[in-house]
Structures are given as C-alpha cells and as structure tokens.
Amino acid sequence: MIDNAVEAHGLTKRFGSLTAVDGIDVELPAGRIYGLLGPNGSGKTTLIRLLLGLARPTAGEAHVLGVRMPSRENLARIGYMPQSEGLYTDLSAWENLRFFAALSGNSQRAVMNEVLDLVELSQRRNTPTHELSGGMRRRLSLACALVHRPTVLFLDEPTVGVDPALRVQFWEYFRKLAAGGATLLISSHVMDEADRCDELLLMLHGRVLARGDGIAIRAQAGTADMEEAFLRLGGGEPEE
Amino acid sequence: MSARRTLAISRRIADLFRRDHRTLALLFVAPIVILALLGWVIRDQQLPPTRLAIINEAGAVGETVVGQLADAVAEAGMTVDERVTTKEQARAALGDGELDVAVVLEAEAAPTVRLITPGVQLSDDAARVAELRQTLLDSFDVPRIGVEHETVYGTSDAGFLDTFAPALVGFLVFFLVFVLTGVSFLRERMGGTLERLLGTPVRRSEIVVGYSLGFSIFATLQVALVLLYTLSSIEIPAIGPFASFTIGLGVVNAGSAGLAFLVTLLLAVTAVNLGIFVSTFARTELQVLQFIPIVIVPQALLAGIFWPVDALPGILQPISLLLPMTYGIDGLREVLIKGSDLATPALQLDLLVLAGMTGLMVLLATATIRREVA
Numbered sequence: 001m002i003d004n005a006v007e008a009h010g011l012t013k014r015f016g017s018l019t020a021v022d023g024i025d026v027e028l029p030a031g032r033i034y035g036l037l038g039p040n041g042s043g044k045t046t047l048i049r050l051l052l053g054l055a056r057p058t059a060g061e062a063h064v065l066g067v068r069m070p071s072r073e074n075l076a077r078i079g080y081m082p083q084s085e086g087l088y089t090d091l092s093a094w095e096n097l098r099f100f101a102a103l104s105g106n107s108q109r110a111v112m113n114e115v116l117d118l119v120e121l122s123q124r125r126n127t128p129t130h131e132l133s134g135g136m137r138r139r140l141s142l143a144c145a146l147v148h149r150p151t152v153l154f155l156d157e158p159t160v161g162v163d164p165a166l167r168v169q170f171w172e173y174f175r176k177l178a179a180g181g182a183t184l185l186i187s188s189h190v191m192d193e194a195d196r197c198d199e200l201l202l203m204l205h206g207r208v209l210a211r212g213d214g215i216a217i218r219a220q221a222g223t224a225d226m227e228e229a230f231l232r233l234g235g236g237e238p239e240e
Numbered sequence: 241m242s243a244r245r246t247l248a249i250s251r252r253i254a255d256l257f258r259r260d261h262r263t264l265a266l267l268f269v270a271p272i273v274i275l276a277l278l279g280w281v282i283r284d285q286q287l288p289p290t291r292l293a294i295i296n297e298a299g300a301v302g303e304t305v306v307g308q309l310a311d312a313v314a315e316a317g318m319t320v321d322e323r324v325t326t327k328e329q330a331r332a333a334l335g336d337g338e339l340d341v342a343v344v345l346e347a348e349a350a351p352t353v354r355l356i357t358p359g360v361q362l363s364d365d366a367a368r369v370a371e372l373r374q375t376l377l378d379s380f381d382v383p384r385i386g387v388e389h390e391t392v393y394g395t396s397d398a399g400f401l402d403t404f405a406p407a408l409v410g411f412l413v414f415f416l417v418f419v420l421t422g423v424s425f426l427r428e429r430m431g432g433t434l435e436r437l438l439g440t441p442v443r444r445s446e447i448v449v450g451y452s453l454g455f456s457i458f459a460t461l462q463v464a465l466v467l468l469y470t471l472s473s474i475e476i477p478a479i480g481p482f483a484s485f486t487i488g489l490g491v492v493n494a495g496s497a498g499l500a501f502l503v504t505l506l507l508a509v510t511a512v513n514l515g516i517f518v519s520t521f522a523r524t525e526l527q528v529l530q531f532i533p534i535v536i537v538p539q540a541l542l543a544g545i546f547w548p549v550d551a552l553p554g555i556l557q558p559i560s561l562l563l564p565m566t567y568g569i570d571g572l573r574e575v576l577i578k579g580s581d582l583a584t585p586a587l588q589l590d591l592l593v594l595a596g597m598t599g600l601m602v603l604l605a606t607a608t609i610r611r612e613v614a
Contacts, residue, residue, distance in 0.1 A: 080436065084432030099252050
C-alpha cells in the first residue's frame with residue numbers, strides 16, 4: 001500500500017531566467033482532493049506537467065503512485081485534463097471518448113456511457129465537437145480524463161466555463177472518486193472552490209505559500225475570507 | 241508497440257477524413273483535375289496559324305525566292321502580311337503582336353534567311369521557327385543529311401506527356417500529402433490534443449506510426465486513383481451536342497502498375513513523416529505553407545522533373561541525391577518508361593533509398609514529438 005499518491009522533492013522548472021516551479025517539496029496522501037490554488041502564472045500548470053512527466057524538471061524529482069515520473073506505463077493509472085480542451089473538434093463527443101479510452105487501455109462501453117452521463121452529454125454523443133458549446137467541450141474534456149478509471153487525477157481548471165449547477169455535480173463526483181480511493185489534484189484560480197477540497201496548496205511565483213484545509217489557511221492568515229487570506233499570505237492580487 | 245493504440249490513432253485519422261469533405265476533395269479530386277488539365281493542354285494545344293512577313297534585302301537574288309517562299313508558307317497554312325516590307329516595319333509589327341515571325345532574306349555572300357521573332361514566349365517562338373525551318377527545307381531543294389530519331393524506351397508516337405507524367409504523379413502525391421500531414425499534425429500540437437495524447441501511455445513511435453498508417457490508407461487510395469487516371473484512358477463517344485472526349489491520360493506504361501504503386505506509396509509515406517517533422521517548426525497553418533518554397537519547390541527543381549539530375553550544375557547534383565523525390569521520380573520513370581522490374585539494380589537502389597529515407601523520416605518525426613516534452 002502506497003501512502004503518498006503524489007510526491008515531489010525539490011521539483012524545479014526553469015525556462016531561461018524564469019523559474020516557473022521553484023523547489024517544491026510535497027507529499028500528498030492517497031484518497032483525498034487537493035486544491036492547487038493560485039493566480040494565473042503562479043506555476044500550477046507547470047507543476048501538474050512536471051508531476052505527469054510531460055515536462056522535464058530542471059532539478060528534483062516527482063513520484064506518482066510510488067513510480068518516478070516520467071513513466072509511460074504509469075500514465076495508464078493517471079487521468080489528465082489539460083487547461084486547453086485537447087479535443088478533436090472534427091470528431092463527435094463519443095468518438096473523442098472512445099479514442100482516449102483506447103489509448104489509455106480501457107475501452108469498456110459501460111464506463112464510457114457512465115462518464116458521458118456524468119457530464120450530461122449522452123444526448124449529444126453524436127454531435128461533432130465543434131458544434132458543442134464551450135461549457136460542453138469542457139465537460140467532454142473531463143469525461144476523457146475519467147474514462148479509464150484512473151487512480152490519480154490531475155485536473156487543470158476543470159470547472160472553467162461550467163455552469164454552477166453542473167459544477168456542484170462535478171464536485172460531488174470528485175468526492176465520490178476520492179471516497180473510492182482516488183487522489184485528485186485540482187488546479188483553480190477560483191477561491192470559492194477552495195472549501196470543497198480536503199486540503200489546499202496555495203501557489204505563488206512557483207512556490208507553495210501555504211498548505212492546509214480552508215479553515216486552517218484562513219486561520220493562519222487571520223481572516224474569514226479565502227481571497228483575503230491569499231492576499232495576506234502572498235502579498236499579491238488573485239486574478240479572476 | 242501496441243497495435244491497439246496505433247490502430248486507434250489510425251482510426252482517428254480515418255474519422256477525420258470521413259468528416260472533412262474538403263480534405264477528401266483535395267486528396268482525390270485535386271490531383272485528377274491537375275492531371276486532366278495538364279493532359280488536355282499538352283495534347284490538344286494548337287498554335288494559331290503563323291502570321292509572317294517576308295522582307296527581301298537581297299535584291300534580285302531574293303526576288304527569285306520570295307514568290308516560291310510565299311507559296312510554300314501559304315500551303316503550310318501560314319499567312320503573309322504583304323504590307324510589311326522593311327525590317328523596321330517588321331520589328332514594329334512583331335512588337336505590337338501583329339506578326340509572329342519575320343523572314344528576312346539577307347544580302348550576304350551565302351544565301352541567308354534570318355528569322356526574327358518577338359522573344360516573349362520562347363516556347364511559342366521555338367515552335368514557329370521549327371515549323372518554318374521545316375517548310376523551308378521541304379520547299380527548297382536544299383541538300384541535307386537525313387536524320388531520323390528513335391528511342392530505346394517508349395514508342396515512336398510517345399509524346400511529352402508520356403515522359404512527364406511519371407514525374408508529375410510523384411510530385412503531386414508528395415506535395416498534397418506533405419501539406420495535409422503538416423497542417424494536420426500542427427493542429428495536433430497547437431490544439432492541445434498532442435499534450436493530451438502524451439498524457440496517456442501511448443508511445444511517441446505509436447503516434448508516428450499510427451499517423452503514417454492512417455494517412456497511408458488514404459495515400460494508397462489517392463495513389464491508386466492517380467495511377468489509374470494516368471495509365472488508362474476511356475473514350476466517351478459524342479452524345480447529342482456534346483463532342484466526344486477522353487477520360488484518363490492513357491500514358492504509355494512499359495512496366496508493372498503494382499511497382500509504380502509501391503514507389504509512389506513509399507514517396508507518400510516519406511511525405512507524411514516529413515510533414516510531421518516540419519510541423520514542429522510552425523506555429524500556424526500559414527507557417528506550414530511557408531515551408532512549401534523551402535521543402536517542395538527545391539525538390540521540384542532538383543529531383544529530375546524538368547531536367548536530368550546529371551545536368552545539374554556543381555553542388556546541386558549531390559544535393560539532389562539527398563532528396564526523396566529524386567528517387568521517387570527516377571523509380572517511377574524506371575517502371576513506367578523503361579519497364580524495369582525488381583531485378584533492375586537502378587530500381588532496387590531507388591526503392592532501397594526511399595525505404596531508408598522513410599525510416600529516417602519516421603525517426604526524425606518521432607524525435608520532434610519527444611522534444612515537445614523535453
């Protein structure tokens with residue numbers, strides 16, 4: 001049994017003179033939802049790409065489910081929803097789902113139907129993706145990340161463009177996944193999603209400023225408001 | 241390598257083509273339209289009757305020739321403008337496009353006929369000069385050595401199109417497949433789908449092979465259609481007000497259509513992987529098109545389409561030996577014109593080098609995908 005689903009030790013990524021991720025050390029026990037909060041450009045996406053093995057670290061190392069990344073085989077146990085939609089707009093919703101399911105090695109029709117139901121796209125399964133609205137495409141992108149029943153999920157801004165009612169359903173499903181033992185690292189710059197996470201990692205300038213649940217972080221900052229807490233801890237402006 | 245993942249990628253390419261009718265048209269209709277147009281222009285072009293003026297600067301000696309010459313050119317279907325009598329008038333008329341050729345009988349020690357043409361369309365000038373030269377030789381009893389021409393390959397009635405078509409087939413397939421793959425893979429890189437692909441257990445080589453396979457299915461169909469149109473010909477009889485016409489170029493084929501297919505397909509797969517490779521260096525679809533003058537046009541000039549590789553000057557010869565199209569076009573000529581088979585060393589070399597270049601392009605394409613995540 002692996003205690004930590006995700007581990008990073010001294011994880012650093014530099015692009016020329018810019019340090020996008022600056023020596024991050026984290027250990028994330030399995031079966032929980034982690035919120036990666038921070039303004040745009042704080043290093044959230046780069047950190048996720050480093051953990052997935054999609055970017056090579058300048059220094060340090062990342063482990064997912066006890067396996068040092070990058071590991072192609074390990075990606076079969078990981079789900080990734082990138083910030084860009086990453087969908088084939090010429091294919092239908094179902095064809096996109098079937099394609100990513102096949103690549104991840106789990107093409108069970110029942111699971112594909114289940115995730116399509118979850119994102120409320122069953123009625124639009126044959127619609128070409130370019131005819132779907134922005135919110136629908138975001139939902140389909142999430143379905144593609146879930147379709148192979150991953151143990152660890154990296155979701156980069158999954159709720160952007162999703163209407164409030166469906167956002168609630170998303171979080172309920174995330175909670176269900178975590179209850180089943182999955183570990184979710186969800187990036188967001190929307191502070192009001194913070195309280196839905198078990199634990200938060202506040203990021204700024206490539207570093208983790210603070211870690212803890214919403215209550216602990218607010219207490220640390222001495223304020224009842226998460227945005228205010230972020231401002232006090234980081235001395236910066238959270239972006240909307 | 242996983243066959244399931246590779247086939248999933250190929251299937252996605254097939255789905256793309258199935259949906260994208262414009263791309264299908266580019267693959268299948270465009271080369272046929274280009275070939276048909278070229279065949280029509282080359283085979284059926286007609287030079288309008290030559291309009292000429294005869295200028296006599298040789299005095300009485302010339303006078304004896306003028307009448308005979310006028311009769312000969314009239315018999316050959318040319319028209320003589322009798323209003324033009326001096327070289328200056330002739331030059332002005334040639335410049336204004338009122339004349340095609342001026343025939344000047346010069347007062348030299350030996351009888352000399354000077355032909356003056358506009359010099360704007362050299363192919364047009366050459367055709368008219370050749371026609372006049374033949375008329376002069378036929379009309380005047382000039383002692384000459386009989387020269388007959390025959391060829392080892394092809395038939396006595398083989399025309400320009402028969403030797404040019406193999407090169408054109410290779411070029412068209414390479415060009416269209418290169419552009420399509422380049423743009424298609426660029427979308428993969430820029431649309432975020434490559435990022436997502438690389439977040440799955442798929443190998444980089446599976447992406448490249450899957451792409452090659454997916455495109456090759458359509459390249460195979462394209463090559464088959466292009467070769468069918470090039471090598472066959474069906475005469476459609478006149479119906480009502482419509483004149484009879486021919487579908488297909490009916491190019492003389494001395495060898496195996498299957499071997500020609502193999503050469504063209506290898507060329508197409510090289511183009512697929514070259515397209516993937518080049519897409520690394522582009523950020524927009526327009527930038528992929530900007531590679532045409534860098535990657536395609538030099539091959540068109542140096543690969544032996546218009547002039548033999550052996551005739552290229554200096555450093556250009558070794559450069560041409562590095563280009564896949566050189567071997568593709570030579571291979572097609574070997575098969576279609578010379579009738580070479582797999583026992584022919586020249587064709588073996590073409591196929592071997594093309595296969596090697598295809599392998600090299602697969603490696604290069606794979607390397608560029610690897611660089612994406614470095």
